[in-house]
Amino acid sequence: MSEPVISVDHVSKRFRVPLDHGHTLQYRFSHPVSSSRYRELQAVNDVSFDIGEGDFIGITGPNGCGKSTLLKMISRIFAPDTGSVMVRGRVSPFIELGVGFKGELSARENVFLAGAVLGLTRAQLATKLDDVLEFAELTEFADQKLKNFSSGMSARLAFSVAMLADADVLLLDEVLAVGDARFREKCLNVFDYYKQEKRTVVLVSHDLATLELYCDRVLLMQRGHLIADGLPQDVTAQYRRLVSKMSETGRGSPASGSGPLARKVTATTRRWGTREVEITDVRLLDDNGNERDSFLTGEPLVVQVDYKSNGLNGRFTCSVGFGRSSVPLLAAPRTSWAPDPLPPVRSGAAGTVTYRLPAVGFLGASYLLSVSLYDERNNHMYDAIQNVMEFRVTDVRGRVGWLALDGEWSHKQAGAGTLDDSGAVA
Amino acid sequence: MTTLDTAFVTDEGSRPLPSPLLERWPEHPSGLRQQLNLTRELAITAFKLKYAGSALGYVWSLAKPLMLYGMMYLVFAIFLLRGKTTPLENFPAQLLVGIVIWFFFNEATHAALTSVASNADMLRKAYFPRWILVVAAIASSTMTLAINMSLILVLGFAFHWYHVGWQSLLIVPLLVEMCLLTLGVGLFLAAIYTYYRDLGHIWDVLLQFLFYASAVIFPFKLIPLRFQSLIALNPTAQIIEDARRALVSPVLPWSTTVLHARVVVPLALVVLSLAAGAWVFSRLGAHFGERL
Numbered sequence: 001m002s003e004p005v006i007s008v009d010h011v012s013k014r015f016r017v018p019l020d021h022g023h024t025l026q027y028r029f030s031h032p033v034s035s036s037r038y039r040e041l042q043a044v045n046d047v048s049f050d051i052g053e054g055d056f057i058g059i060t061g062p063n064g065c066g067k068s069t070l071l072k073m074i075s076r077i078f079a080p081d082t083g084s085v086m087v088r089g090r091v092s093p094f095i096e097l098g099v100g101f102k103g104e105l106s107a108r109e110n111v112f113l114a115g116a117v118l119g120l121t122r123a124q125l126a127t128k129l130d131d132v133l134e135f136a137e138l139t140e141f142a143d144q145k146l147k148n149f150s151s152g153m154s155a156r157l158a159f160s161v162a163m164l165a166d167a168d169v170l171l172l173d174e175v176l177a178v179g180d181a182r183f184r185e186k187c188l189n190v191f192d193y194y195k196q197e198k199r200t201v202v203l204v205s206h207d208l209a210t211l212e213l214y215c216d217r218v219l220l221m222q223r224g225h226l227i228a229d230g231l232p233q234d235v236t237a238q239y240r241r242l243v244s245k246m247s248e249t250g251r252g253s254p255a256s257g258s259g260p261l262a263r264k265v266t267a268t269t270r271r272w273g274t275r276e277v278e279i280t281d282v283r284l285l286d287d288n289g290n291e292r293d294s295f296l297t298g299e300p301l302v303v304q305v306d307y308k309s310n311g312l313n314g315r316f317t318c319s320v321g322f323g324r325s326s327v328p329l330l331a332a333p334r335t336s337w338a339p340d341p342l343p344p345v346r347s348g349a350a351g352t353v354t355y356r357l358p359a360v361g362f363l364g365a366s367y368l369l370s371v372s373l374y375d376e377r378n379n380h381m382y383d384a385i386q387n388v389m390e391f392r393v394t395d396v397r398g399r400v401g402w403l404a405l406d407g408e409w410s411h412k413q414a415g416a417g418t419l420d421d422s423g424a425v426a
Numbered sequence: 427m428t429t430l431d432t433a434f435v436t437d438e439g440s441r442p443l444p445s446p447l448l449e450r451w452p453e454h455p456s457g458l459r460q461q462l463n464l465t466r467e468l469a470i471t472a473f474k475l476k477y478a479g480s481a482l483g484y485v486w487s488l489a490k491p492l493m494l495y496g497m498m499y500l501v502f503a504i505f506l507l508r509g510k511t512t513p514l515e516n517f518p519a520q521l522l523v524g525i526v527i528w529f530f531f532n533e534a535t536h537a538a539l540t541s542v543a544s545n546a547d548m549l550r551k552a553y554f555p556r557w558i559l560v561v562a563a564i565a566s567s568t569m570t571l572a573i574n575m576s577l578i579l580v581l582g583f584a585f586h587w588y589h590v591g592w593q594s595l596l597i598v599p600l601l602v603e604m605c606l607l608t609l610g611v612g613l614f615l616a617a618i619y620t621y622y623r624d625l626g627h628i629w630d631v632l633l634q635f636l637f638y639a640s641a642v643i644f645p646f647k648l649i650p651l652r653f654q655s656l657i658a659l660n661p662t663a664q665i666i667e668d669a670r671r672a673l674v675s676p677v678l679p680w681s682t683t684v685l686h687a688r689v690v691v692p693l694a695l696v697v698l699s700l701a702a703g704a705w706v707f708s709r710l711g712a713h714f715g716e717r718l
Contacts, residue, residue: 093554105471105475119455119464131445
């Protein structure tokens with residue numbers, strides 16, 4: 001890598017969060033000695049990394065992990081306590097959208113104001129005003145006061161103005177949590193463009209799908225520490241494990257399960273539901289009834305779900321889901337799509353639901369199995385275990401992709417003359 | 427990693443710009459020009475917003491000091507100080523000049539005081555030199571001062587309120603001195619207010635005190651003689667008195683007449699306020715973002 005564009009070197013930031021009214025002199029006078037009525041918050045703790053020119057970097061992590069504080073130190077909004085941040089080139093001055101917007105001003109006036117924050121002059125902005133309003137789809141509202149705009153309208157205006165930032169380094173904090181789906185699509189086109197232009201972008205986001213799609217590299221923060229720095233798929237997978245682990249410690253053990261289930265749960269396993277019917281075991285088998293965790297493409301695969309009714313007298317449905325860490329659901333066959341529903345059960349009864357795939361259609365990769373039980377109309381969840389187990393599929397033919405589709409190729413040549421196998425004209 | 431994960435990340439060739447907004451600018455204004463441009467935009471915005479929603483709008487920027495003047499004129503020039511000033515001293519005109527200048531100092535320091543704290547949102551989301559907020563707040567009050575000053579000069583010359591001569595030109599450097607003093611005080615106030623909101627109340631009281639110590643509503647000569655040279659050390663009093671001498675009447679003293687060599691003291695205080703304001707502001711400024 002050539003000389004880094006952003007270099008963050010052993011940066012730490014500590015906040016003193018006053019526990020009471022430290023903002024008034026009355027407090028200072030009445031508590032002259034106790035200057036320690038603060039909660040120390042180590043927002044960022046000894047973080048170092050370099051970002052090269054043209055890198056598209058994501059920073060993610062749970063709320064309060066310090067990712068926004070880190071971004072604010074890169075943009076010079078906060079000064080680090082220790083360590084140093086070096087940035088080369090023009091940096092976009094704002095990290096969130098709508099900075100400087102005033103509700104009492106019209107859309108047009110707000111473009112000039114927010115544009116000035118970007119370092120653009122009135123003359124420069126005047127040449128782009130129509131384009132800004134057009135991209136934001138607000139041309140006919142140019143003279144309407146911003147306070148009468150819907151939040152989506154002002155978000156659109158904010159994004160359009162931000163696009164004027166002709167910066168070498170773009171710092172963006174959760175900028176995609178705005179606008180409707182169609183406008184979001186337009187925003188993503190802009191990201192595509194930045195990526196193609198090889199601009200350096202640092203994107204702070206919770207949206208793992210976007211990070212996986214755009215970033216060359218993702219940093220994962222937890223409690224102020226940089227705990228992972230690597231390829232997007234690897235880091236987002238680690239983040240998902242982290243989140244599920246946090247929810248386990250937060251809510252007891254959702255993936256609980258005594259008995260046979262306990263030994264199978266993976267790190268990303270999560271469990272929900274009211275448990276009127278409960279999943280007691282899940283097995284992946286071959287046709288001979290042997291438990292397996294790896295299959296060859298084209299082999300038969302059997303999923304068996306053991307259940308027990310804890311009070312339900314009636315019907316329920318069962319669904320099995322196949323996914324990958326980056327694609328939660330590739331397929332989710334369910335009994336309600338089958339010709340015959342499951343028979344009604346009585347409280348206390350137990351049983352086994354079996355789903356058989358005559359030929360595994362997945363290609364070589366790891367896949368995750370999820371299982372869920374719903375009521376008859378599929379709107380009340382009795383028990384659902386996401387990512388209950390992981391299994392590998394190997395394709396001996398080494399085909400690329402995730403699914404082996406049953407398509408047929410054919411060929412027809414116009415004109416005469418084909419080559420036979422030896423290469424001679426027949 | 428499977429080959430699949432990278433299989434689809436291929437070069438799709440150059441695509442057209444999603445929007446002309448993304449065109450790169452051929453050149454960028456210099457850093458200082460960008461900062462002055464932002465200052466101007468913020469100042470104009472503050473000026474617009476100050477009167478937004480009121481029926482008379484900008485008229486208030488004129489009407490307010492004039493109404494204040496009418497009240498003071500009634501109370502002081504007509505009732506309380508009747509017979510204590512000579513027609514040559516032209517106290518009503520002195521009062522007018524004093525109130526316009528004082529009104530600026532009062533309004534501008536108040537605006538500067540809250541300029542950083544009231545823009546907390548902007549400050550936490552964007553980087554720009556923080557002094558821009560203070561300068562913009564003061565610049566917005568300077569616009570009001572310019573309007574008011576022009577009005578009273580035009581009216582005054584038209585109705586021969588003033589004693590006009592070469593010395594009248596001194597009003598320009600005096601107003602510059604006033605703006606510099608306001609800037610120094612404003613930087614100091616804005617920085618401290620970010621940490622201690624009590625300053626808002628303290629400054630209200632201090633302003634009231636300064637108002638009387640600047641002889642705005644009474645002629646300077648009514649101050650007991652031995653206190654005159656002390657009061658004149660106060661830069662706001664010095665500026666207002668010299669402005670009156672420059673515009674209103676030749677019988678009034680220059681500050682040099684009262685202070686002699688000590689006239690450097692109010693000037694030094696202005697320089698000191700600028701230096702102290704700038705120092706405190708730059709010391710505390712790096713942490714405004716996390717303090718708000």
